[in-house]
Amino acid sequence: MSDVIAKDDLLRLVDQWLAEGKRVLGPVKAGDGVILYAPLAASSQLVLEGFVHAANSIKEAVFPRSETIYTYKFNGHEIELSDVDPDSTQCIVIGARPCDAASLPVLDHLFNWDYKDKFYNARRAATTVVTVACSEYDDNCFCTSVGLGPAAEQGSDAMLLKAPDGWYEVRAVTDKGTALFNGKTTPAPEIKVPISDGPAKKFDTVDIETFLKNNYESDAWRDITMRCLGCGACAYNCPTCHCFDIVDEGDAAGGRRVKNWDSCQFGQFTVHASGHNPRAVQAQRQRQRIQHKFRIYPEKFGAILCTGCGTCTRNCPVSLGVLNTLEAIAAVARGSIEVK
Amino acid sequence: MSDATGFEPKIVAYVCNWCTYLGADLAGTNRLEYPPNVRIVRLPCTGRIDFNLLIKTFEMGADAVIVSGCHPGDCHYTAGNYHARRRWTMFRELLDTLGFEMDRIHFAWISAAEGKKFQQFITETTEKTRALGPYTAYREICEASR
Amino acid sequence: MIDQLRQTCRKLLEEGAVKVVIGYGQDKPSMMPHPVFITKPEECDRLVWNDLCFANLAAYITRKEIKALGKPAVIVKGCDERALVVLEQESQFTRDGIYVIGVACTSLPASGVGNPRAAKCASCAVRTPRYADVTIGEAAVGSSAVGSSSCSTADAEFAQLDEFMKKTPAERFAYWKAELSRCVKCYACREVCPMCYCNRCIVDKNRPTAIDTSATIKGNLAWHIARAFHQAGRCVGCDECTRACPAGINLRLLNQSLAKSVERAFAYKAGMDKETPPVIGSYSLEDKENFIQ
Incomplete structure (x- = not known):
């Protein structure tokens, strides 16, 4: 038993959500042809097909690049603090890839661990994620290597599967997803969209974890990551990277305290007030990123901090990213690359 | 002073310590009256005036910015104003490409003896800015970033 | 051409003239060519050269991780070499502290959408590096102002x-x-x-x-x-x-x-001429402007 929706009806539905005042986030063509997840103004901007993955991720729906957490004002010698209410505007993410959606349950651990982040949780509760199962993939995709796949349902509230003749099969995954498409779909018992196998498995996470445990000080880090330039193109566009910085922005009258994205790849990230930097060279920063994703986070929360979307590799100006680093690590682990 | 809408332009003038600031001083001692819309910030030399200050000034709500220092040949540090001249030539191009309202950014050479020129320049700039109205485009950006 | 490039690098490393070659490699065909750091002569076969070699390797010269490797040889295109000229003018390295391997752009990248080099290559005036210790290859003929028949290089740029x-x-x-x-x-x-x-x-x-x-x-x-x-x-x-x-x-x-x-x-x-003083650190009494009152 399948339920389907015609693409035109889907787009009309998107416009209806917008008319209801909901925030709708989806892949759009920006600037010089780059596909990015961005807030939609109309369904006509939405690009559902014809690309493998957007150049960024959907994490902005729950964890914006910059978020005010409170404001302050100076009144003579007094300081007046004002809370900022968490944003619980209803938000629908449409056209996400399963590897994007899968990051949300992973992020939930972090934002509800020792401290429950009310800003994250409010946005998370107000967000409904509609994914499109992948029918194509490229050399940078490796979802199957981290236990996901082209139609993995983790984090999705509903999933669309592209059927012939301008139809989408709609699979509701959660109650939110069911409610979203309730009464909008047509039963079509004859349509059953086959699911692609996805990219071939490229490494084994158990092998990687073993390597990471035993090779913290290995020279392999230096050799593999020598070309890393230390930008945040990988981390900022990663669906699971979640580091942030807290800064005050204001003037003599007052200002705001903001939570901004930050990246472990920046040289300034770990600089102490004393001037000492425990991660003094880029190799140590790359090691941190990989160790965090494939050993530290799994040990702490039982989930890998990577969904195999390949966005880091696609964005990396020097073709590094998680995949190429892990493949190089796997080669070292197999002994096929000699460490200098 | 104010027009029908009550708009009073906010203007910040970055001036050098040796010429324009003294020019302003001279205007004062000569009791030359000029509009109070201008806030004067004194720096050692026009060569010291960082372009980031201009951007910060607009961010903090200025409607126009003035940069003023010694005439060519008169720099207390010999060449600070020559360096500044080059820098502003390039910087103006960048701002123009970015679509800044260029009639809100003013440059002048005003010497310590030119109290009268200082008065006239401030008066003219204030009137021009008043006619332009508030720098809405920039304020919108700052508003959207709160 | 690639053989000549690899040979040059191998010789430099064998003779100990440099400690590391900063060049382009491609670990697998699906990857874009990316920077590699070759420290052993036998690894020179990892070097590649094609018109997807975008990265400007001059960026590595000033990095402490790379400096720690010892004297480098750096592979540069004509456009990248302009960056070396500026860095040298700004005293970021001494010319005898690095070895410059120039590669001439022998083929022109296909213009069109998605090729980030197309825009700059179309009006390139430095297809052959000018200050290199050795230059490999010969620049494509009819180099400058490709694709524009009537306008000069500067206009096209x-x-x-x-x-x-x-x-x-x-x-x-x-x-x-x-x-x-x-x-x-x-x-x-x-x-x-x-x-x-x-x-x-x-x-x-x-x-x-x-x-x-x-x-x-x-x-x-x-x-x-x-x-x-x-x-x-x-x-x-x-x-x-x-x-x-x-x-x-x-x-x-x-x-x-x-x-x-x-x-x-x-x-x-x-970055065009080493001898001309950098514009931002110098001035002329004759500088013209039309905006200062």
């Missing part, structure tokens, strides 16, 4: 900018507002840039904060003004920032606006 400047200031401001709203401040533009070698960038300074670190439109505009203007008279137009930007922001346009003003006002082009 700034064609995109000239077209953009036909818009009204309000339209331009709106354009940048939209472009820069996509910036997340990952600083890829800064990190790939050979000229951005400051130990601590102004945007990372917080006592006091000159530029908001938030990726709001206000903070982004201030950042991109600072990034572009700190390159004034220094940017060699390698376009690496534009290629690296994940959000596809047209940073080339900002760099060009400065390059054009520097060229028109001071007859200066960054």
Whole structure:
């Protein structure tokens, strides 16, 4: 038993959500042809097909690049603090890839661990994620290597599967997803969209974890990551990277305290007030990123901090990213690359 | 002073310590009256005036910015104003490409003896800015970033 | 050509003339060519050369991780070499402290959408490096101003900018507002840039904060003004920032606006001539302007 929706009806539905005042986030063509997840103004901007993955991720729906957490004002010698209410505007993410959606349950651990982040949780509760199962993939995709796949349902509230003749099969995954498409779909018992196998498995996470445990000080880090330039193109566009910085922005009258994205790849990230930097060279920063994703986070929360979307590799100006680093690590682990 | 809408332009003038600031001083001692819309910030030399200050000034709500220092040949540090001249030539191009309202950014050479020129320049700039109205485009950006 | 390149590098390493070769490699066919650091003669076969070798390797010369390897040989295209010229003028290295292997651009990259080199290559005037210790290959014939029959190189170079400047200031401001709203401040533009070698960038300074670190439109505009203007008279137009930007922001346009003003006002082009004093650190009594009252 399948339920389907015609693409035109889907787009009309998107416009209806917008008319209801909901925030709708989806892949759009920006600037010089780059596909990015961005807030939609109309369904006509939405690009559902014809690309493998957007150049960024959907994490902005729950964890914006910059978020005010409170404001302050100076009144003579007094300081007046004002809370900022968490944003619980209803938000629908449409056209996400399963590897994007899968990051949300992973992020939930972090934002509800020792401290429950009310800003994250409010946005998370107000967000409904509609994914499109992948029918194509490229050399940078490796979802199957981290236990996901082209139609993995983790984090999705509903999933669309592209059927012939301008139809989408709609699979509701959660109650939110069911409610979203309730009464909008047509039963079509004859349509059953086959699911692609996805990219071939490229490494084994158990092998990687073993390597990471035993090779913290290995020279392999230096050799593999020598070309890393230390930008945040990988981390900022990663669906699971979640580091942030807290800064005050204001003037003599007052200002705001903001939570901004930050990246472990920046040289300034770990600089102490004393001037000492425990991660003094880029190799140590790359090691941190990989160790965090494939050993530290799994040990702490039982989930890998990577969904195999390949966005880091696609964005990396020097073709590094998680995949190429892990493949190089796997080669070292197999002994096929000699460490200098 | 104010027009029908009550708009009073906010203007910040970055001036050098040796010429324009003294020019302003001279205007004062000569009791030359000029509009109070201008806030004067004194720096050692026009060569010291960082372009980031201009951007910060607009961010903090200025409607126009003035940069003023010694005439060519008169720099207390010999060449600070020559360096500044080059820098502003390039910087103006960048701002123009970015679509800044260029009639809100003013440059002048005003010497310590030119109290009268200082008065006239401030008066003219204030009137021009008043006619332009508030720098809405920039304020919108700052508003959207709160 | 690739054999000659590998041979040259092998010889340099064997003789101990350099400790490391900074070149391009390609670990697997699906990858873009990327920077590699060859320290052993037998590894020189990892080197590749093709017209997808975008990265400007001059960016590595000033990095402490690379400096720690010892004297480098760096492979540069003519455009990348301009960056070396500027870095040398700014005393970031001594010429006898590095070995420069120039490669001439033998083929022209296909123009068109998706090829980040097309824009700069079309008006390139330095297909053959000029200051290299050794130059490999010969530049393609009919090098400069490819694809434009009537206009001169300079006009072709700034064609995109000239077209953009036909818009009204309000339209331009709106354009940048939209472009820069996509910036997340990952600083890829800064990190790939050979000229951005400051130990601590102004945007990372917080006592006091000159530029908001938030990726709001206000903070982004201030950042991109600072990034572009700190390159004034220094940017060699390698376009690496534009290629690296994940959000596809047209940073080339900002760099060009400065390059054009520097060229028109001071007859200066960054990295073209070692002997001409850098435009930003010098002045002339004859400098003309028409905006100071």
